[in-house]
Amino acid sequence: MRIPVVWSPVTREHQPRHEVWVGVPTVGTEVPERVDAILAALAEHPLHEAVPHDDELLEVVHDGDLLAFLEGASAAWAAGPYEELVGQDRVVPYFFPTPALLAGMEPHPATALHAQTGEHCYDTMTLVGPGTWAAARAAVDVALTAVDLVVEGARTAYALCRPPGHHVTPRGYGGSCYLNNAAVAAEALRDAGHERVAVVDVDAHHGNGTQAVFWERADVLYGSLHVDPGAGWFPHVFGHADEVGGGAGEGATRNLPLAEGAGDEPWVAAVEDLAGWVSDAGCTALVVSLGVDAAGVDPESPLQVTDAGFAAAGRVLGGRGLPSVLVQEGGYDLGSMGAAVAAYLGGHGEHGGAA
Template structure:
């Protein structure tokens, strides 16, 4: 058995986002999506022998096909607008936190205007209070996009697979919204880049513990990019709560191009790997010529966000299953928050994906 050393793409700018804390049910709690994630993973993949490349800045054209320009502009400008306001002096808050959300229940059909105050305008784009914007957030999120694009370029250039060490993660970022610790959708950008590079049909397969509502929304009415996800059942009270159910299969031209496999809490390796294998078979049966793997390792047993109790061996086996499709793949980092085991889980997956017989 030979071992393929998957090239890794990263950027030092991805360390710059420091959420400091999250606001959950009105309480400031310690952030889990911390800068140390980057170095923990980088050390592990380097020690495992994967060649490491630093991403160069990439143009905005692919990003513009994924996200509404209003979201991109807001994220680029939000912290500067916040810092010009009274928030640090009045309440000691140096990060952008929405407090007001113009939901349909609020507007009740009335016409909406842009809010003058940034603490209200933030609620136009953010859909939770956990995803704060600090002074390095935009630069980190944009650098994560660069990593995804550079990894896609490697695959388009002939590599059988590449790994984008993206941070912050992205699969909860919708066309015009951010949340779930995600700001820009790195996996969707990678899929669009593969499409632009000549792949007629691409599958995004998401193994994060939570449903990637953002990726699902971006491609929900399209047939050229499939979205398949295995995740903890949102009906059991897990994020993203309102979506991620098995009967969500796409709309319009995209009917049948979305597949959700919600699992019960504590599912463990057997049920999880059965679902991963099913998604791999589905992607190949649907005629996809390339994969994007949203690699969240927060389904692992030690993870503070974990409801599924997947083991490191489970992640290795998932890599074998998805690598076994024979399709060129861009692997994009999503969740995974337990620093002592994070690097080992990522390298377990990469090692499995790179196995050849």
């Protein structure tokens, strides 16, 4: 079954240039070519260009200060001395007002932009450039257009979002993510009348941002399978099995960390576990955070999932029969990621794509 593919050419405009890892500039992996690698592999599916949406649901997911910062950060940085002084034309933090620094005291607002950045960004890997806001905002429109197609009758729609988004919390960005596309899609499905929505995250890394957005809510379930952060993997301090939600959302979060080197069998078994959990909870719509960086050849994780594994996961989640929005997250090996996405869509589409 062919699944409608939603994309926007504007998502190519984010150019990270490089990342800063343990103080060293390294070549960026979340590059515009990811969009074209996926498009080339999905030629058999109908293509839809995203249409603009207002900010209403984006503002439900994210704090206004974060949105304002991201929209204006690059222009403010370019107006400052950073490129002339140190050759840095991308917005990158160097100072983080952590609880250890604050020590219970009430801080004054930072005035320097390079210090303000650390109030919003929680790592040094996620740089902001001239096209970052436009691309990230277009990715939100991609996700919302995919929701529109599902609401209008498609069983499943795929949102080719770039940059990805599942690491973005209500107030902070990081992990090569700027706006949380999957969380906005879940909010849109709720807004369309689904009383309980599930987000199942199959990216190789835990989606700490999506977990944070829905942590205290029972109307959106968040379930994730990912490489064990306890083995030293991003996001390090979240994604452990004992994280189950808080307040009204207790029990609506589920984490299944996997050992380094895990391949198809344990990975698909974890997908089956989460699929059963979603069904038992009575969810009527599904968002899949479709990262494919669990692939064995991907440089960003130690998992060893094959295309057959991705196809099997698609069959498992598609087999639940829920209206589904598939939101692209990670996947960084340009030679293989398109095939992995196509394999997942092929599996999911066995149970219904377009209406």
